[in-house]
Amino acid sequence: MAGKEGPRPGGRSARVQASVHGAVQALMTRMERAEVTIPMIAAEAGVTPSTIYRRWGDIQELLADVAVERLRPDMEPVDTGIGGRDLLAWAEQYAEEMSSKPGRAMIRDVLAAQDGSGAYQCCNFTKQQIEVIAARAEGRGEAFPDVDAVMDRVVSPIMYRILFGEVPDTARVARLVTGAMELVSPAPAPV
Amino acid sequence: MAGKEGPRPGGRSARVQASVHGAVQALMTRMERAEVTIPMIAAEAGVTPSTIYRRWGDIQELLADVAVERLRPDMEPVDTGIGGRDLLAWAEQYAEEMSSKPGRAMIRDVLAAQDGSGAYQCCNFTKQQIEVIAARAEGRGEAFPDVDAVMDRVVSPIMYRILFGEVPDTARVARLVTGAMELVSPAPAPV
DNA sequence: GCCACAAAAGCAAATAATTTGCGTTTATGG
DNA sequence: CCATAAACGCAAATTATTTGCTTTTGTGGC
Incomplete structure (x- = not known):
């Protein structure tokens, strides 16, 4: 019908x-x-x-529309052979791109639009990239955290800091990725 | 001088x-x-x-100015007697207020301004609330996670979801708080 | 309390952006 | 190739923004 x-x-x-x-x-x-x-x-x-x-x-909607297009990933995350390393490499690049001046301007434009669908799309772009990494890891028989967990433990803190505070440095991104990977790998005794 | x-x-x-x-x-x-x-x-x-x-x-700066004032906390986090419970109660209220229609509008207004100082201020409001909870817990001799850790593990995921996706439900907020508290309390063996 | 002064605010004219009605073009299905 | 509906261009009307100048207002010195 x-x-x-x-x-x-x-x-x-x-x-x-x-x-x-x-x-x-x-x-x-x-x-x-x-x-x-x-x-x-x-x-x-x-x-x-x-x-x-x-x-x-209005101009907000137009800028948001343009920003979403520019935020659409143009390539797959690099394949380093290990899921954890893939995630780290991806997260570092993500943090760098998003905290750059044009990156932050694009995020702002997307969030400023009344139509929230742009933000939702951008979130999905990110999820899809992580899903690619996760699928590759699983294909190799590695353990890899849930995509939702990676969003909460890695993506969210990076984005929050970019939007609300100081941009995250490499060491902090690495710590976030390590923390997320520990959800599935043997956690080292902290003593 | x-x-x-x-x-x-x-x-x-x-x-x-x-x-x-x-x-x-x-x-x-x-x-x-x-x-x-x-x-x-x-x-x-x-x-x-x-x-x-x-x-x-322009109107963006004005709306951001008004929004920051409205986002300023008007009272201390409630004191339940236990740090973990304080944090949970605070996080639930925070998530609810921020995901409401006016709450999201205020956040958007703050982020849309070119002057990033409003966003920084809002982040500090949140940090200060958590610091109050942390200080109370320490005063009682309880272990309580670092404020930065709470920002990464509890606040960031809540805010990310409000801005980019579906609003977090109570169960998810509770899980985030539990996860943050496990950083300092005996983690239950997951078997 | 009064004076001098500098920052804000009011006013109004000039400029620029936004909206809107209507005629024309353009892409698509038949 | 024709009919049609959605976009587009154009231009007038409306509305928002900028700006020069004057008046008001809050502050410190006397």
């Missing part, structure tokens, strides 16, 4: 979307976030402002 | 600040966040828009 909700006549053009996204990225490198206006983006993209207003509503 | 930087002649009036804050809070209960404009706030507060523009710059 349902059938796929195929694009109906006059569907939105991908060209406008692409040029507007490109314009946003170009402008964001040249000026402060607060300086960028929709008329500016429209001029850079070669469209009229009303097109952007009608399609995205 | 330095001396205290006492307010100089013509210093900013606290009355305007108070009426503008009040106007923001009043309007936020009556309408959607995206509907609230500076001219509206100015009218409600009985000041001119230019006063708000000059003092706060």
Whole structure:
């Protein structure tokens, strides 16, 4: 009954979307976030402002849309041969990218949008990356913590610090990863 | 030489600040966040828009300013007699308040401001609450985890889920608190 | 208490952004 | 190739933001 909700006549053009996204990225490198206006983006993209207003509503939604695209992972986590090492390498890169100036700006843009679906998507990007690492580890017969546990023990603390406090350094990230891995590996006696 | 930087002649009036804050809070209960404009706030507060523009710059900064004030804890964590129970009670209330609609709106407002000092302040509010619980526990001779550990193991996962995914339920919060307390109490053998 | 002064606030004109109605273009299914 | 519905462009109307200037207000010195 349902059938796929195929694009109906006059569907939105991908060209406008692409040029507007490109314009946003170009402008964001040249000026402060607060300086960028929709008329500016429209001029850079070669469209009229009303097109952007009608399609995205306001600049927050547009910036969030662009940020989600840029936060989408473009490659699989590197394979070091050991799950724990994969996770450490991934976490270090994640922390570095997300605490960079553009990284933090993108996160802020995603969270600032009233539509919370962007944040949810970003969370899923992260989960999927961890799932890849977990699946590889299990394929090798290694023990690997639950994805939820990794989110709680590694991802959350990194993100919290980036958003609310000082950016986490390498040593702290390593400690978080070690702590998560100890959930499944023999915990060394602390004495 | 330095001396205290006492307010100089013509210093900013606290009355305007108070009426503008009040106007923001009043309007936020009556309408959607995206509907609230500076001219509206100015009218409600009985000041001119230019006063708000000059003092706060844009609506993001104003909303962040108001949100930080509202996120400031107004009382000490309840004292149940046991540190672990104090932490659980506090965490449950924190999770509930922060995942409520107004709570999430306030967090978003704080994070959306370009001035990151609001987020830093909110983090410190949380730390201070936990420090109170920790100090009480130590005063009783109980073992209690480091504040940083509580931030990583309890606060961060709660906040991450509120911001990026589904809100944490009571059971999850309890599990997080138990996990943090096990850092200092005899961990039960998992068999 | 009064004066001088500097920071805020009010006012209003100028500028810029946002909304909206309407005609035109464009992509899709038949 | 035609019919159609969704986007888009354009331009006028509305609304928000900026800014120069004046007036008010809070503070320290006398």
